[in-house]
Amino acid sequence: MPGSGPNRRYEFLRVRDFLLLDAIAEHGSLRQVAAAMHVTQPALTQVLKTLEDVFGTRLVDRLPHGLVLTAEGQAALTRLRSAHGEILGALQAVRAKAVAPVRLGVLPSTGATVLPDLLLALRTRRPDLPVVVTEAAAPVLWAQVQSGALDAVLTRYPMPTADQGHADGLVHGVVARTHFALYAPADLAIDPQDWATLQRLPWLMPSEPSWIRQRWAAHFADAGLGAPVPAVVSDAMHTNLGLAARCRLLTVLPVRHDAAPAAAGLRQVASPWPDAAIPIVLAHRRLSEAVPAVTDVVEAARTLETAGAPC
Structure with missing residues (x-):
């Protein structure tokens, strides 16, 4: 029933009070949290006590080396961050007047x-x-x-x-x-089943721990080889078209249904590899x-x- 029950105390909390758990997760020390939030340690202790009373459970463990969130505290923090994001979005919408x-x-x-x-x-x-x-x-x-x-x-x-x-x-x-395929400079003849040669050629690949890197590393592992170390690492897919062609690099890109790869000087290499989607x-x-x-x-x-x- 609205207005009843001890947890109605949350109505007296401020948004800043809910940010306390985020600050604890970041700093792990009540002293550092107090400095970051520009309040006294006794005031923070009281806010934390009120929060734990509202949630009805311990949200923070006090350890010799500092403070850590309990599993309940971490669960609360996940939702509180989401609520904070919604509040910021509301402020942005109002201030934009559009x-x-x-x-x-x-x-x-x-x-x-x-x-x-x-x-x-x-x-x-x-x-x-x-x-x-x-x-x-x-x-x-x-x-x-x-x-x-x-x-x-x-x-x-x-x-x-x-x-x-x-x-x-x-x-x-x-x-x-999204389907991925091997691309090579248009004038570079390669055998997609010659894994040893492919391993020695220069590659352009996205950064770890991307799905593409993991998938193609598995292909080399299946052939009993280690994955090639990329000559260039880049996550910019559009940029990679020109880089691979200009620098004569092998790369893995999403399959495009336009002329962009050919215009950049790349061709998709037909291969017996399983469809990467x-x-x-x-x-x-x-x-x-x-x-x-x-x-x-x-x-x-x-x-x-x-x-x-x-x-």
């Missing part, structure tokens, strides 16, 4: 393949809706959509093993599949389903899924 932009995160490979079709569908629905695009690796995208730093992400699935916890409170669905999902917070801009992105993504968007 349509707030939707913050969309993408993988570098997804930005070169799925994103153009999604934005075309989105602009057809909402030509007035600004979009801010951020490129990052999959673990970063899952963490940022969970925290509220991004409204939605186009990223690979399944999630990296270490980030399975990011699924809590998220909604996601497959909208496309990963599901791409659109993920967003369940709390954001009431935000019209996020709803528009979800509906635009459904048109890709229905049309079987090539990527």
Whole structure:
């Protein structure tokens, strides 16, 4: 019943009070937290006590070397970060006095393949809706959509093993599949089954721990060889087209259905390797389903899924 129960005490907490757990996770020391938040240690101790009373459990363990969040404290922090992200988004929307932009995160490979079709569908629905695009690796995208730093992400699935916890409170669905292939300078004759030669040739690859690096390392391992050490490491998919051709490097890129690779001087190498494809999902917070801009992105993504968007 509204207004009853001891946990109604949360109504007397300030947003800054909820940030205490984040500061503890970052600094691990009450003294350092007090300095960072510009308050006294006794005041912080009282806020922490109130938080634990509100949640009805211990949120922080006091150890000889400092403070660490309990499992309950970590679970609370995950949701509080998301709430903080929503508050910042509300402030931004009001201060802008206009349509707030939707913050969309993408993988570098997804930005070169799925994103153009999604934005075309989105602009057809909402030509007035600004979009801010951020490129990052999959673990970063899952963490940022969970925290509220991004409204939605186009990223690979399944999630990296270490980030399975990011699924809590998220909604996601497959909208496309990205296929990858080996590309080489157009005038370079190579045998894709000659693994020993391939290992010795110079490669351009994305940074670790990308899915592409892991997949191609597995191919070399199956041949009894170690993966080649890249001559160039770059996550910029568009830039990599020119780099691979100009510097005569082998590389792995998402399969394009346009003339960009050929125009850059690259050709896709036919090979007997298993098809390298990963599901791409659109993920967003369940709390954001009431935000019209996020709803528009979800509906635009459904048109890709229905049309079987090539990527």
